Amino acid sequence: MISIEDCIALTGLTREEIDAIAEHEHLPESAATALASYLMRKEQDGVPTIRDMIRDDIRNAIRSGNHAHAADLLAALRHFLTEYHSEQPAEPGQSPSATPSRRGSAPPCRVPSGSMRMM
Numbered sequence: 001m002i003s004i005e006d007c008i009a010l011t012g013l014t015r016e017e018i019d020a021i022a023e024h025e026h027l028p029e030s031a032a033t034a035l036a037s038y039l040m041r042k043e044q045d046g047v048p049t050i051r052d053m054i055r056d057d058i059r060n061a062i063r064s065g066n067h068a069h070a071a072d073l074l075a076a077l078r079h080f081l082t083e084y085h086s087e088q089p090a091e092p093g094q095s096p097s098a099t100p101s102r103r104g105s106a107p108p109c110r111v112p113s114g115s116m117r118m119m
Contacts, residue, residue: 007033011040012083016076017054024053040084047084054080 008018013036021039022032039046054077061070 004029004033007037011036013040013050014076014079016072017050017080020054020057020073020076021050024057050084051077051080 005015007030008015011018011033018029018032018036021027021036022029025032025035027035036050039049042049054073058070058073058077061067061073
């Protein structure tokens with residue numbers, strides 16, 4: 001029998017990233033794993049969709065005053081942005097790369113102090 005850890009591993013995402021998707025979509029972890037797998041294989045907007053889900057979760061955590069959870073989600077977003085990015089078109093009107101790329105050495109995500117309130 002396949003475990004939830006196996007399912008998460010097949011997506012290429014971390015448990016924290018899957019949990020953020022589950023939170024955003026109000027899904028159980030197993031369904032969020034299936035959604036994540038689908039989105040990671042989606043040609044153009046899968047990675048940006050996941051990124052936006054995690055950003056929304058951060059905003060909601062801040063609005064509800066749960067700053068510890070917002071910090072955990074921010075760590076998940078930083079990891080996600082380090083690992084995956086969408087290629088930007090070279091010229092306006094060109095389509096982005098069809099597949100998400102893994103990036104091994106992305107520049108660090110710098111968050112200025114007090115920026116948690118701005119999200």
